[in-house]
Amino acid sequence: MNSSVPEVTFGPGALLVLGGYLVVMLGLGFLGRLHQKERSLRDFYLGGSTFGFAVLFLTLFATQYSGNTLLGFAGRSYVQGTTYIVSITFMILVITVFMIYAPRLFHLARRFGYITPTDFVYHRFGSHPLRILCVVLLCWGLANYVLEQLVAMGHGVEAISGGRMTFMQGVLLLVGVMLIYESLGGMRAVAWTDAVQGSLLLCGCAVILYTLVTADGGLAAAAEGIRTTAPEKLEAPDARGLRTWVSTLLMLGLGVALYPHAIQRIFAAKGEKSLRRSLAAMGFMPLATTLLAFLIGFIALSRFPGLSQLESDKVTIYVLGGLIDRSPVMYWLIVMVFAAVVAAIMSTADSALLSMGSMFTKDIYKNYFRREASAREMLIVGKTFAWGVMAILILMAWVSLETESSIWVLIELKLEFMVQLSPVFMLGVYWRRMPAAAVLAGMVLGTLLTLVIWCGAAFDVWATRSPWGVGAGVWGLLVNYGICVGWTVLRPAKLPPTVPA
């Protein structure tokens, strides 16, 4: 570890806060179970579509802003410098992209009763291979997403316990609590815990903002420090940096808007007003959360220069941990912030896991294994699937720890593939003449191109996985859109797709 980073000791008070928080989460899980109206997939996976503005906004917020936002984004800001200000734009763009397809998707979901995003895919295109490929790509992305949260959980608990708990003990504790409340109450429990977690996160961000702009000379002192240690990180991007900027906007703006757990929250809205208000408010949230993550990385650059890639994921812990001994008030504020970080991590992981379970049972198990499966059987299968996936991911988190994998690498693997679903939703809701074959061909070739570029870089066949500064996933996406548009123009569907006999 770099000698300039502080030894962070939170003391027993932090463990007390963490323990109390976990007990509240379990209580909400039991409460969610008590409020279950029926054993249907809609009730378990969408909370019966009963979420009004407050719960919907907080669950969207807690789900969208993960451990990665507060730990990974700050780390990326530290590594990349001020050009990572792009993170604010792409997180707002995610909500803008919702404005393109969400009105139609919500309208359809209300009328036809969709549970999963792939319900729409099959309904629109009537293609089994397309549905299966979408489920595979979405589950791939979600699995990596949860894995990223597990790594963040380990770091978070390790820090908050002051080393009393190891990385793996932290992962196992939080995952255990998460699986219990999720299995008990489904989406209802997840959304209610999200509401608590989202509130904590909002308060935590306010505390961080206050602390950052007031302590140790604030941003001006940090900028002067960076001028001394890494002046190039204050400069605007060069030509290649600009291409990377646009590529990042495309990949994250379009990719994050396709998170299935976010789409399912559209389905879970009580009504259009709740949804519209929630999304309107969500558009402003990056100016609080993402901006803060950026500022944490910015300040860390001046205070802890020369951190390794792995250590950069912990700059939030270092920056805030450095303030903890200043006063008792500051101590409890920082402890609350870290409770918020843990909350953000858990709320994102539980939502992604629930979404994976719903897609496996509804889209794969029910359609291709047991068409006659009852809701009870499907719920048991979904929960078993979630527990099994989690066991595998815990093992992978341990491996990633041993191999010093950085959080950012995991994010890229996730979005590079998920973004290939973009034409399915963005064009699929508007362009009736676009046939399933065009979409399937576009997705397959786009994903393959992404894989080839990625693997070529991984095996040193070529130097970079971002040729010309543009990410592999974006190259794949360009090919994907090209095929969808070209195919549809040349050979448009003559009739609407029909159900195979």
Next chain:
Amino acid sequence: MPDNGPYSEYSDQRDPDAFWAAIRPADEPLRHRWFLPVVVAILVVSVPWYLPSAIGDRLALGLPVWTWITILCGLLLAVVTAFASLRLWRDGGTGEQAQNPERGAGGKDEA
């Protein structure tokens, strides 16, 4: 359409004509011709491709001046998005939920 009306779960029952007949909400942002060009224009300005090299690492309020342009563009994009969500999107359902025959497999999938 009533909030929280009871409805079933989609179960592979496809009628493309019903699908396309039902797809358009009463109003949506893309139906307003200014929406997409304005979003694209904000994004174009948010990318610092046009800065003179003289701007260098000049600071304002502790951050490089050019980063403030991106932050302000972000704020503008959030305002436009919120306006689109609140004013340009109207679902327009009128309670057909409860009576609609295409909704799903027929009734709740009870345990």
